[in-house]
Amino acid sequence: MDPQMLHTLEYDRIIDQLIEQATSETGKKAAADLQPALQGDEVKRMLQSTAEAMDLLRLNGNLSLEAVSDIRPALQRARIGGLLSAVELLRVAGTAGAEETVCSVLEGIDREETPLPLLRELSVQLRETRILAQTIRVAIDEDGEVTDDASPKLSRIRRNIHQLQGAIRNTLDEFLRNSQYQKMLQDPIVTQRNDRYVIPVKQEYRGAVRGIVHDQSASGQTLFIEPQAVVDQNNRLRELELEEEREVERILRELSMEVADKADELENNLSVLTELDLIMAKARLGRRLKGIVPGVNTKGYIHLKKARHPLIPIEEAVPNDVELGREYQAMVITGPNTGGKTVTLKTVGLLALMAQSGLPIPAEEESDLAIFTGVYADIGDEQSIEQNLSTFSSHMTNIVHILDLIDENSLVLLDELGAGTDPTEGAALAISILERILEQGCRLVATTHYNELKLYAHARQGVINASVEFDVESLSPTYRLLTGVPGRSNAFEISRRLGLPEEVIQAAKSQLSSEEKRLEEMIGALSEDRRKAERERAEAEDLRQQAEILLQDLKLGLESWDREKERIRESARREARSIVSRAKREADEVLEQLRRWAREQPGELKEHRLIEAKKRLDDAEPETVLDQRIDRESTRQIQIGDEVLIRSLGQKGQVIDQIGDREFQVQVGIMKMKVSREQLEWKGSSPQESPDKGGTSYRRQSDQVRPELDLRGRMVEEAIPEIDKYLDDALLTGFDHVSLIHGKGTGALRTGVRKFLDQHPRVKSYRSGGQGEGGLGVTVVELS
Incomplete structure (x- = not known):
């Protein structure tokens, strides 16, 4: 990457923050030398290792390697027989002892729940040096003095x-x-x-x-x-x-000679520990930025959700969505000065550089970035009252340099393209430059004030307009990026708000050309369409979330239903095997008894003994007679609210509606289904008030109790009473499996929840959620 471009996008300021997060001397040096990688495999590996380190921070709290020092000069002197000082040996001991620190931290994390494959792979590369560290620390104290021992x-x-x-x-x-x-x-x-x-x-x-x-x-x-x-x-x-x-x-x-014997192992460990410290520094920076590890692709597209500039305080930054490289190759951003155009430009470029350096980015999950061979920017932050030739020349010099370097895998960012010269010539030149960059196949984001570029972006295939929003009511920018809508000047609206006479405003409007008027009308229509689309999208998102909840309820219900069916079938199979086995034993006993009588008294077998034996055989035959009530109940009138048995399923339910003469809607647990009259067996009437008894019969409806309880955001002390009540309600409803959603977080809530479940008398077992169930963020409870 071009160092000047990195400086323009303030990559060096991100590196300064990364250096602060490193704990070791060599880790800080590695952070200072960090550059964006260009190979997809390398970028993916760096990001995966950072994601694992963020998981490690969440589970363990930290992995500090502050005792690690750059001991390579000392190792070189020890190899050639030099005498190391007590302070040098103490630094060697710090580095040697870090091997044990890393291994103990990783061994303390459950491998099945949190695999951390890359971090564990690095730890395996560490060679044993802890004994040397112990030997040195016995001989030399923390002040670098040789001890009496x-x-x-x-x-x-x-x-x-x-x-x-x-x-x-x-x-x-x-x-x-x-x-x-x-x-x-x-x-x-x-x-x-x-x-x-x-x-x-x-x-x-x-x-x-x-x-x-x-x-x-x-x-x-x-x-x-x-x-x-x-x-x-x-x-x-x-x-x-x-x-x-x-x-x-x-x-x-003697200690120096021991160091010389372990010099190769120490040098290897120093390299591994430095890499680990750099990875942990990236994770700490990600936690500080409240960032995520993005996905990366080699298809040239950018998809950022709620992205923020990492150098702007979180409470002040306005998050924006940016989509580029799929339907549109380029984006032209317009809008008022100080409205956030340059910040948006820098955010896209800086986040691309951070991702290719293995750094978390301040955005939401599912953000994705391309791997670029170069990120090129021409950005002028200074707002000059007089745009003179020297400013224009400076911009053109940068753009000429960029045009010489770009290829189809480049990202180009141009701020105020064509500014600093005659507007007509500047606009024409800007369009020509954009065309040249697009012909190269680059991804492009440019900001401008020219109306000609708005029209160009509207008409040119592969280019989309965007703008930074301006609130006319408050006369201030909102810093929100609106994709698909070019920016309006808002000069007339602002002037009207500030009290300029209406006749002056109308006179000014009359000076506009017909093309300029059409452009303003087009922008106004697009803005209205955008607002309508956002409202509809919000409504669609609400419906989608509701559908997902219903789908999850349905899945849980089906799983519960399947488990209950299998339980009933298994019970029936066991009972059948028992009956058959008992009958077989009885028959064998009768036959053996008949043979014994025949041997003992041939020809004298009495009739009463045959009758007795036949009766025992009849008694041993398994019962196969169906409940005679089925025929009687098949003609009984079923009403809404009655409790019925669905014969084909062997499940009980409650009639909630009648559909036609011979079909009913029945609720079984959380499931509702249509069942014909022939498949139903009446079991009881709906509960009614009994005034003479002074009370009301009560049955909890399953639609009042959901199969999961969301505990996210609660303290353990708040969650326990809520879980206790919820489990009672779930048992009354008839659930045998429920889900407790506690999230991943630090794991404190999950631990507290599971300690409570261990003591609950109606909890048969519990487990972590599986694929599609929420993973470690969910505990699935089986009730008894």
Whole structure:
């Protein structure tokens, strides 16, 4: 991508925000070097990894890699036998320990519920370095100092040093307390010079204090003398300190050799950890922008839903829909100054660059962007009172440069095309430039004030007009993009609102040419058509949502019905098998008994015994006689409200309407169906008031209780009572399966809901929603 174009579209400001979200030193460098990718597979992989990281943030909260440092120089020195400092080793330990951090975070997330294939693939590439990190951290503390635990010898040396320092101080303290020497001291303190303990003695008492002079004050009035009594102790202390330095160097060298042995693994891990930190930084930026991971395509179209400019505060940005590249190759945006034309232009370009960099974009789900070989923009933000030749020349220089670079897979953004020169010539030149770009097959968005370009966009195939809306009542722009409608000047309406006399306005209108009048009439008609279409679209959207809800109810009802039928069939099969098995056993017993009688008393088998055996066989025969009431009930009159059995289904329902003489509408659960009289068996009359009993019989209607409960946006404490009441209502209605919609979110509501279900006595089981049921955002409950 052209660096100048990236700067024009403020891509560098997005990168600055990305750098802030990275936690590691190398991650920040990688963010600073991030460029839009041009290959479709690479872009898709980056966006998928970002989507997984956003899921990880939602489930785990964070994955910080702030301990990771750029240790490559240290690794190179270790490879050639160099000695690493304690601080360098501590940085190595931070990077080495990050391997364990990443693995533990990913292992803590359920692989089946949240696969995260790309992030797990990266974590598999990490090699084991955690033991090295532990070894270094035992030997070196957080301040970069070698600890006493680094080796037994170092611990012993430091213990001796501490004891000797205490002895030296005790000797010097006795010296300071001696009244004979107190008058000779400048100050009664013990200090150090050249790493040896000394006391400050007045110049005139130099000969009275035996010892070695190590320093004197700037004025020469104070000498820092090491008394003879502690010279030997100081000498011993220095020997111990040298011995300590040698032991520390030995420890650092051993650790440096261990780092050298693991240099290849550490360098590999540094590369993987840097990539992971960059991916997590993208996800954090997406969360900050309230963005989504868009789809990408290689077909050259842009479909943005409720897109916002990422550098405008969320509460101030006006979202817009942008569609380009399918029915229309180019869009010409018109409208008043400061109305949002340039912001729309920049939004399209910047979001395209962000998507190709693997960054989330501030838009709604189902947004889709093409993969462009280049995004080229000529945008002038400065609003000049006098458009002079130099401004025109600057724009033309940029456009000439763009025309030399574009191809059929380019996105071109031109702001105020043809401005800065004579309007007639500028408009003609603008149309010619647009034609040249369209011939190249590019996707194009241009802004203009020229009426000629409005007419051009209206007449030219593959080009569509658009405008930024202006509220005449408030005399301010709304910043909404209206596709298919060219912008109006609104000069007459604004002037009328501001109080300009009507005769002046009419006189001005009379100066317009017939073509200009027709253009204004055309724009007015298109605007009215647009408003009508938006109203109809809103109504259609409401109907679509209602249809989706009904379809979901129907699906749940059918599933419940199918499960109940299968349950009844299985019960019948089990019962039949039991009856047959019992009859077979009984028959076998009778036959065996007859054989035994025949063997024991041949020719003397009594008639009463045969009769008894035959009766046992008759009793063992499975019952197949149908309920005799069926024939009697087939002629019984059925009324609305009666409870009936649908024989073909084996299901009970309630008659809610009569259709003709021999057909009724019956409600079974949430299902309503037409059933002939022959398929119905009367089971009971509709409930009636019983005044003598002082009460009313009650049956809950299934159409008052839906098969799902939407809990999204509620706290756990608010949701539990609502679930409790809903489950009671569902059981009274006859549902055996219901759905609780809690959304994905942070998972807190889902966890709270499932803890409550675990304790509910009428909950048989529950599971997450499957394909088409809402996934992790829904819990499907089976009631008992």
